[in-house]
Amino acid sequence: MLSLKKYLTEGLLQFTILLSLIGVRVDVDTYLTSQLPPLREIILGPSSAYTQTQFHNLRNTLDGYGIHPKSIDLDNYFTARRLLSQVRALDRFQVPTTEVNAWLVHRDPEGSVSGTQPSSGLALESSSGLQDVTGPDNGVRESETEQGFSEDLEDLGAVAPPVSGDLTKEDIDLIDILWRQDIDLGAGREVFDYSHRQKEQDVDKELRDGGEQADTWAGEGAEALARDLLVDGETGESFPAQVPGGEDQTALSLEECLRLLEATCPFGENAEFPANVASITEAVPSESEPPALQNSLLSPLLTGTESPFDLEQQWQDLMSIMEMQAMEVNTSASEILYNAPPGDPLSTNYSLAPNTPINQNVSLHQASLGGCSQDFSLFSPEVENLPVANSSTLLPLVPSNSTSLNSTFSSTNLAGLFFPPQLNGTANDTAGPELPDPLGGLLDEAMLDEISLMDLAIEEGFNPVQASQLEEEFDSDSGLSLDSSHSPSSLSSSEGSSSSSSSSSSSSSASSSASSSFSEEGAVGYSSDSETLDLEEAEGAVGYQPEYSKFCRMSYQDPSQLSCLPYLEHVGHNHTYNMAPSALDSADLPPPSTLKKGSKEKQADFLDKQMSRDEHRARAMKIPFTNDKIINLPVEEFNELLSKYQLSEAQLSLIRDIRRRGKNKMAAQNCRKRKLDTILNLERDVEDLQRDKARLLREKVEFLRSLRQMKQKVQSLYQEVFGRLRDENGRPYSPSQYALQYAGDGSVLLIPRTMADQQARRQERKPKDRRK
DNA sequence: CTGCGTTGTCATCGC
């Protein structure tokens, strides 16, 4: 019976995960909250560390929460303060770094089968929190609930030392960075929350004892955690209003949703990141999955000598991969829109390929960031066709205001403060749960730019067949290993052997490796011609293009250089064809009577052929010195040499011609070499520019995504704050009559809507005036 | 035999 129950539970969880992956919010929180009240503070997620000290002090001072844990007033008070702080802080623009996430994305399908690294990391993190949480019984937990949010932080895996309340800006920035890493690593606190939830369920089933959580979660629980990862991320879709029922439950759901919102906010993570660091770094060796899978999936980022947090390098790697991915997109615009590079987790928010299994391309961000399903549907028609638009699950949170909150928010100047008018469409157009993406236009523009980039890459001789091959290679779990394996060769061949300076900096070497090698292979295959490579290396030429191998064959063939490269002597041509027959006969042919038809004659012919026309002429004219001297001596020495001999006018003329032709010959060789170098440099410059363009495009998309996420957070927070406001009679304010005004000094004011509209107009006018 | 790459040479330009 127990096993059956577990099976059903896991099946439900998997189904929940699946639903969450396609954008349907399954409110497990509600279920668990009602079923397991003590889990609430576990599930809810840590409160913002940004306000941790503040809340801690407040709670310690007032102790109101301990007296009335369900007191709406106090709850509203604390929550509102936290929300306001978040709203004030949301104006900071954050660019998520997503490289680690990409691997979580790819690992999810496997993670459902066998435990993978992030799940292990989560296990550790969870265990660290479990030590605090699971030890006490329910009664103790109840007291923890009364102790405040800061306790929740510790419960939820925040093992880092508490941060003092007066954070400097640098501290906050650092927190922000760490948070982004934290989120990118997929170890958001919401993951932890769900781990607790499931763990609690398991405890109820007596499938686990209280003391073995750490081992269990780090070991055999890896599978479940791999799935938890997605579900937890999904819980980050904090569209509140899931909790039906009484006011108390509503309040709880509000707080819960706010905490989930915090999980996606760049604040309050300072105490959590070290735990993630430990979890990530320690989880790698503790993996229980097959080594092959582990290496193929994790080695580029999380294993080996590479630091797991060398984000710059990882980012460069992923960039290069994405460049390859970008270049291989050569079909249609729609395909590009729907088939974003798998290395780009954020782009996979819209990138469920029509023929791709749903559970393979789902990004963690889709699962963890609130409201992503809105945009998801915008970009993925197939997902749109699925029963995603579950209005009941996506409705706003406050029952009394649920029907008007969308319009309320969209028309408030709070939103207008954050987003320019053209981006502030929010929910004006659609009354359903699906909010239009105000950045859709910009995103589309970015996508179009990317498409144009692809076209450019295709126009420049990109081989679609090899692109598809690379795509397959990359899609097969070993995407980064592909990159890593290609990078050294391309580096050694392109960057390392480059003799001429280029605009490509060292920073571009890593990022350009994949694409450069790709383009190299796209034409001929640079590594197959060993002779070519040797020649290139011997001459120190810029030997990274396949075409260059051909150029190099005709490269500098100065006799002195050829003598240094004996194997090249047979490469060069022998242009003795213009020699006058008379000269040949008179000068070179030995007396036929004394020579046998044998090796000597052949040798003579060979030597004869080795001589240039001018040498033959010089010999014919009995020039008393070598052509090498004629050509290479400086002018003064050359004149001296001429003065030493009594030469006829014909001899002098021939000597001058020989000198002229010899110098012109070398000049021609130098000229051709320079021409070749110029072409190669231009080619590389073009590649660099293409890389830069692709990088900038990706950054643009990232910025836009971040902006959209911020907007969603603001929207949710606004709804939370506004929904919690009560007038003197205890009734909620009508969103049609009031709006929240985000003041310049950081305060948030509740003002009548008429006034808010006026200020919104002013805000709109100001940018226009500035433009003028 | 033809096409292509390579090389040498010439004419020309600019320094």
Add this chain to the structure above:
DNA sequence: TGGCGATGACAACGC
């Protein structure tokens, strides 16, 4: 003005 380097154009050769 001549020398010299650079370079386009052409031709010849070899593969």
